[in-house]
Each structure stands twice: as C-alpha cells, then as structure tokens.
Amino acid sequence: MSRLKTLARRDAGMPPLRGGHSLCQGCGIPMVVRTVLNSIETPVVVISATGCLEVATTRYPTTAWNVPWLHVAFENAAAAASGVESAYRALRRRGGLPQEDELTIVAFAGDGGTYDIGLQALSGALERGHRFVFVCYDNQAYMNTGIQRSGATPFGAATTTTPAGAASLGKLQQRKDMTAIAAAHHVPYVAQAAAGPHWQDLSMKAARAAKADGPAFLNVLADCPLGWGHEARLSPSIVNGAVESRVWPLYEVDEGRYRLTYRPTQTMPVADWLRTQKRFEHLFRPEAAELLEEIQHHVDKDWTALLARCAMEEGDAPPAVDQGVRRRSVNAPASSAAPVSASTTATSTATLAP
C-alpha cells in the first residue's frame, strides 16, 4: 500500500480535482484524474478537452480544480497543450516564469476528443515531440452528449446512435486501436491502463509518462455506469473484467519496446464480461450467437498479436514491474503471475457481477 500512501501524501488535503463538481454519482473519471495527477512528482498544469470532465468540473463561476487548468475546445486539447508547453519552454529559457518549479503538462480528453475529433491535433503534437502527457479517459462512447457511438465504442455495443433493435445488433465495426496509433508515432512512452483495481499499474504508468523525455500517451479505460449500463458500485469489478477477459490488456510501449504489465491469471470468457453491462445485453439473444463468437475471436487474435509484440509466449508471466528507473533491458525473468500486490487485494474485494 505504500504507493497509495504516497499518492495520499502528494494529495495532502488539496486534491488536484476536488469535490463540488457535477460528474455523475460513481463516475469513473475522477479516480483516473486524481491517480494520474497524484502520481506525478512535479506541479502540474492541466488541459481538458470538452467533455464530461470539463463541463462538470468548471461550471462558472465555480471550479473543482485546485491546479491550473485550461480548456479551449473539444478537438484541440493536444494543440492547447502544445501551446502551454511551448510557452513554458520559451519563458523558462528567458527567465520569464512566475516560479522556478519544474512543471508537468497533462491533457485529459475522452475517447471522442482522442480517437475521433481530437486525433489530428494529438497526432501533430505527438509528432512534434512536445513534452506532455496526454491521458485519454476512454469510456468507449460520447457520454457527455448522451452515449453516442465513437471510434472507441467496441464491436457489438449499443449506443444511442447504434441502438440495438429488431434489425440491429448495435455497433458492427471494430474499435480503433488508439494505443497502437499513438505508439506508431514512436514517442518515448505509450501505455494502456485502466481505472479500478489496477490503479497501481495506472499510477506507475503515469509516473513514467511524466518522466518521459517527450510526449507520452496513456489510454485509460474508465467506465461510465450510465453509458455501459451497470450499477455504479460495480464499476471496479466491471473495469477489472475488461482486463481479465483480455478485452483491455494492460501494457506499455517504452521507447518502442512493448511490455505486458499485467497478465490475467485465468482466461475469463469475453461473454462473461459483456453480460455485466446493458449495452451488450442484445448480444445474448439467440441470433447474436455468432457475434459473440466473433468478439471472442477478435479478442483472442488481438491478445496473441500483443503477446507477439511483447515477444512473449502464451503461458509466460509478464516481467516484474519496475517502479523506479525506466527499464531498457529485454524481458525480465518470469516472476509470480500477479505482479501488483495491491491490485490483487483490490481485485479480491471487487467480485464480478453475475
């Protein structure tokens, strides 16, 4: 638990994101935001894309942000971060900053502001090499506007623009692999993480991202109880189910080197995860049986491809998590199957809904 105490100490009664906002009861986003920001040792400046996080935390004249925070529009969080980072570098060079502190610039955007409308600005900022951390809180649809399909919406999910009906089984296209797209920019650090029980993995990745000498991208699965259709109190287990079923593998691409950071101990059938959320309920109609198979097939295929990128064989354990210096060596020797003790503890408390 020492890592959690560290986060609490950094929080020091002044959480970067405080209460008083109007995000939904049980929203998965604040945990991602606070865990990421508390994992960064330097002061932070936050940029938000338009989205749930932005509208719900800054209703004028109030604010839920204890840290400097900027929002310009929906599609340009990465461009705005580029501007802040350039200003920071220019002012630092000529001694024009109000204070000497080293800063970390962190941008938050939902999957719409990352995968879709924000992709061009993000790609440009990654290519230009600005030193900033871009965090996508990926809840797999446009939740702010009422659960519309996005490029991150998984195959088979019902949204308000891909509703399931007598003639439809929800979204019938695969989601984009945004993490791979970011990695294809050959930036120093890219990682896929999740809210919930794997918070320690997320925290470690956020700390690494902040230390990267260049752009870093974190794609963090954050559930939306309303959009996914489950009780808020089940969030930890449902996000965990995405990880355990291999729908959302946890890995990092550190200086181009892929590394699995968590490996499920047992393979959980994807259907068991889909069953926990209303957005997939139509997939359990008899006529959708083939779709379920197809989804499982895709998950298996993607998992195998990811293992290949990580140069691992099925059955290998992931290398141990290095909490300190960035690792450059090839695979560390296999250790226990569950690398993150705290996450095991948390997982045990959050059993999967039937």
Next chain:
Amino acid sequence: MGSLTGWRGLAPGGVVVRDEAEQPHTGGWRTGLRPAVDLELCVDCLLCWLYCPDSAVRLDGTAFAGFDLDYCKGCELCAAVCPTSAIEMVPDGD
C-alpha cells in the same frame, strides 16, 4: 438572480481564481443513503479515498478521517471497495 455578479464585476475571459471560487455542495445528490464507517474495522488502506469520485473522503495525513458529507453523492463505491467491510451505507440523517 440578485446574488449573481453583474458583467462589470467578472474577471476578464471568465477566469476563475481557485482561491476565490465557491465549491458547490453536492451532498444534496444523495437519495437516502450515506456511508458510515466502523473505525474498528478500518485498516487505513485508503481505497475508499482512491475511488471516491467526489474527493469526499477526508484524510489525516495518510489515515482515514471520515466522510465529507457536503460533497458525498452517495454512490456507494467506498462501501463496495472497502476490503474489510468497515464502510456500509446507512440511512441519511441517522
């Protein structure tokens, strides 16, 4: 709208200065249940603090120090993640 500020009194560009901004209470969102803790069972694991979407778990250093009911929306996540079942939801007002 008498208590609202007129346009001449606003900072340029709608800048909100943290130290001058009010922090609206969201405790009113609760619909009958609030979290209660049995401190005998609490092991200060801080998971409730970690998960709380409303930063409504108070800490004393790194020890659990209670719930801030001005902000708690009653989502029950804290009770769900508590590894020792020290937190349970009880009727509000009790």
Next chain:
Amino acid sequence: MKEIRWHARAGQGAKTASQLLALALLREGKSVQAFPEYGPERRGSPMRAYTRYDEAPIRRHDSIEEPDAVVVLESSLAHGPDVRAGLRPGGFLLVSSEQPLPGALCVPAVRIAPDSVNLVMLGALAAKLGEPQLDGLLAAAVELLGRKADADAIRAALAGGYAAVKEERWAA
C-alpha cells in the same frame, strides 16, 4: 509614372529582375512597386511580373494593363499576343533573342550571359529607359543577390546588356 511588364517562364528570374529595377530606382529617390502575377503555375510555366515607378509616392494597387515597356526573357514567349497587349504608344518591347523579331528590340542575352538572362535584360532595359544608372543597378543586384551569386558575374551580365543597348548591338 512608368510601368514595366516582364514576361518569362517561372524560375527564370523575372520577379527578381522586377524587384532589382525597383530597388535601384528606390535608391535614386523614386517611389516604386514590384509584384509578380501568381497562379497555380509551377516552374517552367509562362508568368509575368511588373515594376511601377514614379517621382511621386505610388499609392495605387491595381495591376498594370498598359505598360510603357515590355521585357521578354525568352524568345519562345515573344510570339504570343499577350506580350504586346496594352503596350502604350511610344512604348517598346525588349526581347531576349538571338534572332531579330519584327517590332521588337532583340538583345542576344543568352550569348552575353547564358546563366543570367534576367540580369542582361535588366541592364538592357535600364539602358533603354535611361534609368536607373548602371552603378545603382549593380549595387542593388549585389545587395539582393550578393549571397547567391558572384559579384563579377552579376556585373558582367548587367553591364553586357546595358552596353548592348547603348551600342545598339541588336540580334541580327
């Protein structure tokens, strides 16, 4: 006010020549304007550039339709009707050509300086106009092109064109 129109292929230096003329005249106290005509054309396509100068400050910003002189940097362009379009009565047409062309003053610029036809024709134009002074033109060219070209080569081209006109050594 005097107005000059330059015809060339994009890349032959007509824009540079139009600006050098303007710069030399500016240094002699004239008011000047030099501007090329732009389109989607790329290197090799026919293009035009303009120079306008006057004793009084130039304020107008319209294009030049009735030039006092037309300079053509390549003989293959000299046959089109657009080359003579709008040429004022009493104006002249100056063409870089090894062969004489009816109604045109032809300067064998390629023979004089094959790599700097624009400068040869600029020198020739200055001689025909009677302004600017050759020295001023040289100074302007060295100022504008000094880093890119050898001063002696610049001088040879400008002076070669200038002398050809002064001495009426037309293409024959």
Next chain:
Amino acid sequence: MATELAPAQLLTGGEAVAEAMCQIDPDVVPIYPITPQTPIIQGFAKAVADGRAHGELIDVESEHSAMSASIASALAGARTMTATSSQGLALMAEVVYIAASMRAPVVMALGNRALSGPINIHCDHSDSMLIRDSGAIQLFAENAQEAYDLTVIAPRLAEHPDVLLPVLVCQDGFTITHSAEPVTLLDDAEVREFVGEYRIPYPLLDLSRATTQGPFAMPDYYYELRRQQAAAIEGALGVFEEIAAEFAEVTGRRYGSVEPYHLDDAERALVCLGSTAGTAKDVVDELRAEGEHVGLLKITSFRPLPAEKIHDLLRTTDAVAVLDRADSPGGEPPLYAEVAVALSGEAPELRTYVYGLGGRDLHPEDLRQVFAGTAPHYVGLRNDVGLRSEPCPA
C-alpha cells in the same frame, strides 16, 4: 522624440510583417502554411534559424491547432503571434471566437484571400468578414508600410489591460503580401521598447494563484461574460488611438481608426478597406484636379468599427459609395450595412458596390464610374449591366 528616419527598404508586405515579428521577437509562434500568408511565417522561421528571433516556433498540423496553441500559449503567459489566410482562417474560426472570449491577446497577420469555393488564392475580404462577429480586433493595412506599422502597434493593443483581445493585422493577399514597396523600418531596439514586456492579469503558469480558464458557463453567466467581452472591444477604439499617437511620436507616421482623405468639403465620398484606398486616393486627386468635390474614408479599424467617426465624417456629404470586397449573398454587403446604420437618418444617399472578389482587379477607371454613379453594383463583373437582381449572363 521623432528619430532620424532610416532609408526605406524594398520589401513586400509579407516580408515587412515578418520583419516586424522578428523585431517584436515573440515567445511562441505556432505556424501553418497557406498562400498568400506563407512568406510571413517563412520569413519569421528564417529569422529564428539565423538566431535573430528567439521564440518557440511550432509547426502545427493545421490552422485550427495554430490558433488553439496560440490561445493556450498567450494565456500561459507568453507573447504569441501567428498568421493565416482564407481557408486557414475559416478552419480556425471556431477558435478565433474562443480566443476573443478567453481574452487571449494573440496577434495574427492575415493575408486576406477569397474563401472557397471555387478555390482561389487571390485577394478579397470574405475571410475577414467570416469572423466579423468573433470579437477579434481587425486592422486593415493599405500598403506594406502600414502592414509593418500596424504589426508593431498590434501587441500593445492586444495586451492592453482594458483590451486583452486577439488582434488581426489584415493586408490584401498578393496585392500587398507579395508586392515589393518602400518600407521604412524601425530599429530592433525601438520596436522592443515600443512593445515592452508581455503582461497579462492571470497567467496560467502562475502556480501561486491557480486559475481555471475556459470554464463552462450556463445561462446565468454566459450573457454577462459575452457583454464583458463586447465592452472590451468597444473600449479598444480609444486605446488604439492612444497607442497610435505614441507610435506617431516615435515614427512620425500617424494612424487612426479611420483615415479621412479630402472629406472636409466632399460632396461625394467612397468608403473602403485595404489596398483599394491607395488607388482611390489617386482617383480622388485626379477628380479634384478636374474640379470635383470628392473624398475618401478609409477604414483602418474594421473591428472595432468607429461608427461615430464614420457618421461625423460622412454626414455632410451628398452621396456615399461603400465598396465591399466581400459579398453577403441574400443580404447586404457587410461594410455597406454598417456604414448605412452609422448614417441612418442622415442626408447622404448611400450606394453599395461589391468588387474585387477572388482577386478581380479594380482600376482607377472603375472608381471614376463609382464616383459618377455609373458603375454596376458588382463592379468589374463581366456582362453585368448594373442591376443588382440581374442574373449573371452565361
């Protein structure tokens, strides 16, 4: 304290503005290429490469990002400049509105160019008019000298504590951006001294006072914030005149929100923006030499529009012809509409002319026809016989 004037240099408007940017030496310059603005960013990039300018040049991936990064940088606490034209401004239009609402004092050079479609690279003012209501200040230059001077003035205006708004210095694409003319420059040190240090009230990077910038406003405050923003640009008129007066002390070159030309006894007057004013001055001189009482009102500050001055300077004329280098299909051309409102209830007969769309030339003869009242509404349009409703013959 007028200093000895340096000899004029031969520079295009684009080069002159690049030179001004280099002398201002902004902290951050996000850039994206588009004709005919490109010489400006190229010139500035060269200055950075040569070590003459020291700011962070960011080659962003779109104009939308150029303005987004500019807003963020300016609000972070760094002096920020950029440049664009036409479709670039159209793409960034969303964020130009936001720049004004967030009170980001970004200075932007605009090489005015027609909007697609069809795609065209030449001058008209439809790009400026597209963001007319954004809340950004727009100053129009008549020639390269004015483009340079207004660019030096712009940071002072943008960053003035009562203004804090983006300022666009507009120059006609190609006609000014690519036309080499005599330009008298200030010394680098004079420019630096004139523009001074960059100061804004709430720099985002001030960690000692955390701010939330760009919040979400509901109906209870949106209206108030918009009114506050409008008040800032209204006040910018006076601030511009003050700064311009200070500039005149340094350079001897005077600017105002408008430039009246022979209006004192004018019976007929033209109103226009940009380079056309130069051509119009020649025509006014010619007609005056012929004994006609004509004049010109050049609008330098299109936003904020000095409506009161327009009124006072034109109300004693008999006829006013407003030249718009942009059209408003289905409505009145923008400059005409505003001049008409400024003169409502007054005597002058008003006429509206559209000209020069997509780089169509406007010659002195066209302006003579406008003064004579014989020009068609669409000046210079082929086969038009002068009636506004006349369909364009095939």
